[in-house]
Amino acid sequence: MTAKCPMCGNVEQWEGNAFRPFCSKRCQLLDLDGWLSERYRIPDAEEDGLDETNPEARASSSD
Template structure:
């Protein structure tokens, strides 16, 4: 069995089909992570849109 670090509590977690919460060590850690995403504590960085609204197409200028 492979042992990984739980992303919730940094404890040991079994990364195998016998652990239904993998990569988390427990249901509690899994739910805390889900709650953080749901409350928007985590965000995926997005690139700013390009400044040129015409995207360089001379027909649109």
């Protein structure tokens, strides 16, 4: 089975690949660097202006 590397797009063998889902140690480290430098972030509800505990705030933010 082959799979596409999420970083560079190279198609590599899935079985026996120590770096999967990446094709190489380099791509694996580039992805780790993205997380550590906070380039990849899951947005906070506060940043979106949404307050999940206050339904009125949600209703007013959609206007």
